[in-house]
Amino acid sequence: MNLAVDTQWILSGLLLALLPLFNNGMRVSPAPWLTLIPADKLSMFVVCCLRLCAVAAIAGLVLGMAGLHRTEQSRERIGHGAHIVLLLDRSSSMDNSFAGRAPNGAEESKAAAARRLLTDFVKQRQNDLIGVAEYSTSPLFVMPLTENKNAVQAAIAATATPALGFTHVSKGLGMALSFFQQQPVTGSRIVLLVSDGAAAIDHDSELKLRHWFKQQQVRLYWIFLRTAGSPGIFDKPEDSRDDNAQAMPELYLHQFFLGLGSPYQAYEAESPDALKQAIADINRLENLPMHYVERIPKQDLSATCYSMASLLLLVLLGVKFCEVKR
Amino acid sequence: MTETLFYRLPWQSSAVYPGAHPGQMIGAGQLFKRHDPLVASPDPRRIDLRASVLDPFATYRVRVYQQQSTVNIYLLADMSASMGYADKKQTLLQFLQAAANSAFNYGDKFGFIGCNEHIEHRWILPASQQSGRAPALLKQLERHRFTGTANGLQHAAAFLPSRRSLVFLLSDCHFPLSQLRNLLGSLQGHDVIPLVLWNQDEYATLPNWGLISFQDMENNATRTLFMRPALRQKLIAAYQQRQLDLKHMFRAFGSEPLFITERYSTQTINRHLQQRGA
Numbered sequence: 383m384n385l386a387v388d389t390q391w392i393l394s395g396l397l398l399a400l401l402p403l404f405n406n407g408m409r410v411s412p413a414p415w416l417t418l419i420p421a422d423k424l425s426m427f428v429v430c431c432l433r434l435c436a437v438a439a440i441a442g443l444v445l446g447m448a449g450l451h452r453t454e455q456s457r458e459r460i461g462h463g464a465h466i467v468l469l470l471d472r473s474s475s476m477d478n479s480f481a482g483r484a485p486n487g488a489e490e491s492k493a494a495a496a497r498r499l500l501t502d503f504v505k506q507r508q509n510d511l512i513g514v515a516e517y518s519t520s521p522l523f524v525m526p527l528t529e530n531k532n533a534v535q536a537a538i539a540a541t542a543t544p545a546l547g548f549t550h551v552s553k554g555l556g557m558a559l560s561f562f563q564q565q566p567v568t569g570s571r572i573v574l575l576v577s578d579g580a581a582a583i584d585h586d587s588e589l590k591l592r593h594w595f596k597q598q599q600v601r602l603y604w605i606f607l608r609t610a611g612s613p614g615i616f617d618k619p620e621d622s623r624d625d626n627a628q629a630m631p632e633l634y635l636h637q638f639f640l641g642l643g644s645p646y647q648a649y650e651a652e653s654p655d656a657l658k659q660a661i662a663d664i665n666r667l668e669n670l671p672m673h674y675v676e677r678i679p680k681q682d683l684s685a686t687c688y689s690m691a692s693l694l695l696l697v698l699l700g701v702k703f704c705e706v707k708r
Numbered sequence: 709m710t711e712t713l714f715y716r717l718p719w720q721s722s723a724v725y726p727g728a729h730p731g732q733m734i735g736a737g738q739l740f741k742r743h744d745p746l747v748a749s750p751d752p753r754r755i756d757l758r759a760s761v762l763d764p765f766a767t768y769r770v771r772v773y774q775q776q777s778t779v780n781i782y783l784l785a786d787m788s789a790s791m792g793y794a795d796k797k798q799t800l801l802q803f804l805q806a807a808a809n810s811a812f813n814y815g816d817k818f819g820f821i822g823c824n825e826h827i828e829h830r831w832i833l834p835a836s837q838q839s840g841r842a843p844a845l846l847k848q849l850e851r852h853r854f855t856g857t858a859n860g861l862q863h864a865a866a867f868l869p870s871r872r873s874l875v876f877l878l879s880d881c882h883f884p885l886s887q888l889r890n891l892l893g894s895l896q897g898h899d900v901i902p903l904v905l906w907n908q909d910e911y912a913t914l915p916n917w918g919l920i921s922f923q924d925m926e927n928n929a930t931r932t933l934f935m936r937p938a939l940r941q942k943l944i945a946a947y948q949q950r951q952l953d954l955k956h957m958f959r960a961f962g963s964e965p966l967f968i969t970e971r972y973s974t975q976t977i978n979r980h981l982q983q984r985g986a
Contacts, residue, residue, distance in 0.1 A: 406921060406932060413922035414790035414910055415882035416931050420946050425934040428919075706918040706935065708909075 385683070388449030395444040402436035411708045432701060435694045442691030445684070452681040459676045461509030464570040464668040465527055468500060468534075469558040470541055471577035472518040473549040480653055481610050492607045495654040496576050497538055503661050504534050511674060513561045514538065517554025518546035527561055529676060549579050551635065552587035559594045569672025571600045574664065578607040580635040582627040592642060601645040601668075605660050606632065608652045615650055710802075711974035713810040715781070715874060715981050719899065722871055723777040728814045731777025743769040779874050780819065780835045781811040782898075786879030787824045787831065788858035789925040793880075794907040797854060799972040800878055801846055803903070806974050807876060808842035820845060821867050823860030832867060857926050858883050865894035877902045881954050882926075888954070892961040901984070902958050902965040903977070904951075911947040912969075914940050 387393060406429065413419065476493040478484060490498075504512060511529055514537040516522040525537040558573045583591070595602070606615050615636040619625045627634040639646045649660035721731045734741055734749070743759050746752070746768035759769035785791075785800055804820065811818035815837070822831030833845055858879065868875065875898045881888060892900065914920070914935060921932045933939065951967060958965040966980040 406930070408919065408921040408932060410921045410923040410930060412793060412925050413931075414793045414880055414907075414925055416922060416924040416927075416929055418882070418911075418946055418950055419922065419931060419933070420939075420942050422933060422939055422942075424936075425932060425939070428934040429932045701919060704917075704919050706915050706920040708920070 384453040384455060386451060386453050387445070388451070390448070392444060392448040395447070396441060398444065399437045399440040401440065402433050406433065407436070408705060409707070411706075432698065435697055439691045439694035439698065442687045442694065446687035446691060447684075450683040450687055452683060454680045455678045457676045457678060458673070459509075460671060460673050462569075462669045463507060463509035463511075463672050463674075464572050464670065465511045465513075465562065465565065465568075465672075466507070466572045466574055466668070467513045467515060467527070467558040467561045468538070469554050469573055469575045469577075470496065470514070470516045470538075471549060471551075471554075471575075471579070472516045472522065472541065472546050473577075473579060474544075474546065475578050475609070476607070477544065478609065480607070490654065492578050492609075493541060495657055496605075496607065497541055499654070499658050499661050500538050500576070501535055503665060504531055504538065506665060509672070509674075511565075513558075515554060515558045515561065516541065517550055517557070519548045519550055521550070521553045521557035523557060527565060529674070549577065549581045551575075551577065551581050552583040552591065555591055556587070556594070559591070559598055559600060562598045562600060566673075567599060568674065570668050570670045571598060572664070572668055573600055573602050575602065575604045576607065577604070578609060579612075580606075580631040582631050582634065583638060588638065595642045595644045599644065602639055602642070602647075603660075603664050604636075604639065604646070604648045605657060606648060606650045607657065608650050610652070615648055710806050710809045711978075712813055713806055713974060713981065714978050715810065715814075715901075716984075717779060717874065717899065718984065719872070720774075721777040721779040723779060725778045726775055727778030727816060728776055729779050729816075731775050733775040733777055734772040735775030737773035737775045739774040741772050741774045744772050746770050778814075778816050780817045780869060780871065781807060782819045782821060782835065782868060782873050782875045783807050784861070784864050784868075784875050784877045784895075785820065785822045786858045786861060786881075787822045787852075787854050788882075789824075789855050790858075790880055790882045791905070792854040793925060794909050795971065796880060796905045796907060797849075799905055799968060801849060802972045803876070803878060803977070804842065804846060804849070806977075808839075812837065812839045818842060821864050822849075823858060823864055824854065825856035825859055827860045827863055827867065835869065835873075859887075861891050862887065862894070864891075865897075868895075868898060870897070873898050875900045878905065879903075880905045885953060885957055888957055892957070892963075896961065900961070900963045901981070902963055904954060904965050904967045906947075906967060906969045908969055911943050914943060916940055 477491050479489045479491055481489065511527040512534045513527040514524040514534060516524055524540070525533060528534065555573070562571055608614050613630055613632055615632050617633060619630055624630060636648055639648070649663070651657040651660055717729045721727070721729050723731060724733060726735065743756060746755065749770045749772050751770055754771045756769050756771045760767070763769055783804055791797060791800065808818045817835035817837050819835035820833035821827065830848070833841055861879070875895060877900050881904050916935065916937050918935050919932060920935055921930055923930045955965060964984060966977065968976065
């Protein structure tokens with residue numbers, strides 16, 4: 383309970399809260415001799431309560447004006463979960479359906495299916511820190527690792543905007559890995575790459591990625607949304623002339639990932655159901671105990687102060703109506 | 709037109725001057741008192757021959773009669789702040805007027821002693837038969853606001869004559885019983901008629917429910933009460949107990965108090981005076 387106020391000097395108004403101790407604010411009737419009136423404990427109790435009410439009402443108003451709030455706090459927690467970076471492909475082909483057509487009413491686009499299923503995924507992973515990055519021509523920083531699920535879901539929902547041109551997977555991966563810098567190693571670290579295509583990675587990037595994957599101890603999951611008729615990850619080239627990174631980027635990317643030395647799992651999803659299955663797999667696998675710090679944001683208590691004060695004032699007003707008029 | 713108080717004395721006044729009350733002096737009267745030697749009462753018209761013949765010393769015996777004498781009437785008034793409550797002051801003024809009038813009608817002397825914290829000279833009217841002084845005092849009192857306590861009553865006896873007088877003690881008796889005992893002790897040489905002024909509003913007409921804040925008129929202390937039927941009953945019972953205590957105290961000093969809790973009425977006081985005389 384770290385309480386603080388916005389405006390310090392208004393607190394001097396708390397002195398006003400002592401006023402009810404000197405004046406009960408009631409209409410007095412003259413009495414010839416008070417000694418004759420028998421002592422009454424209930425009356426004393428009621429009067430004490432009313433005075434306290436008045437003191438609390440004034441204090442509440444003053445604290446409300448001073449802007450009482452609870453400062454931001456952090457709490458250490460231990461849970462099961464992972465640090466997950468969702469790396470989403472924003473190339474324009476994602477806006478097509480799994481059949482490779484523009485989506486009509488019957489079937490949804492790959493992006494829409496991924497959005498829907500990832501939203502569910504995020505909902506289930508309550509203890510995780512989740513970040514979102516996207517890539518197309520260049521990487522897009524969307525949302526750092528955070529426990530705020532609403533923000534993550536909003537970030538995922540934001541991918542509904544029309545997609546961009548190319549697929550630049552190496553820069554995207556680089557950005558996803560950069561999310562883990564300056565984060566303590568606890569639980570498992572996952573990059574969940576959702577894409578429907580691949581691109582060749584140049585030699586320099588390859589070296590860097592290899593280094594970073596080792597350094598950050600990141601597991602990689604690749605959900606490949608395969609469009610009907612396009613080459614898959616596991617397809618072997620029929621013609622040896624096609625066996626190069628330019629012609630079959632998916633296969634070569636897969637092989638590059640396999641050679642990274644860190645745990646890697648690829649899923650090839652050809653329909654929303656397969657995508658769902660892949661996500662369920664990851665959900666099941668990644669549940670290591672982790673240690674993280676939950677942040678509780680600053681809480682404004684002035685509204686509480688005002689409502690309490692008005693409640694007490696209502697009580698006092700009611701009592702005023704109970705006063706005997708003589 | 710003010711009504712007259714028919715105060716009668718169950719004792720004999722020692723005043724020399726002829727008046728309307730039984731006195732200790734002998735003189736012109738209707739009531740036979742005793743036989744005196746002619747030398748002591750040289751009034752040959754009243755020689756009682758039969759008594760003279762029977763007298764072994766063979767002196768002339770004269771019949772003497774009790775003289776009706778005057779008596780000094782004093783109004784000892786409590787002028788503390790609590791006497792300013794409701795219509796108590798009005799009652800005081802009306803009684804002052806009635807008592808002064810009746811005293812002059814009877815040919816008695818009337819005096820007034822008003823006490824609050826101390827006894828102030830402007831509130832003292834020495835016993836006299838000047839009928840103009842009482843109305844002047846009345847006017848002055850009307851303008852005056854009662855303040856302070858009734859401590860001055862303790863010293864009132866010093867302003868009374870040593871001869872037995874009739875003293876009306878007009879007060880609400882809102883002071884400790886020990887103080888009342890001292891006061892009555894100091895007034896023992898006089899015939900005291902206590903009139904206790906209370907007001908129904910003090911206790912009887914309080915509401916059953918509600919919050920009420922009382923402020924003491926004398927020391928300004930406040931007390932807030934949460935009124936409810938039980939507390940109201942307790943309050944009324946407290947006043948009844950007080951009334952009983954006061955009665956016991958007054959009776960211990962040989963006087964019967966009259967509690968005036970409603971509007972002033974000379975008839976009520978007259979009834980009380982007549983019961984007393986009987």
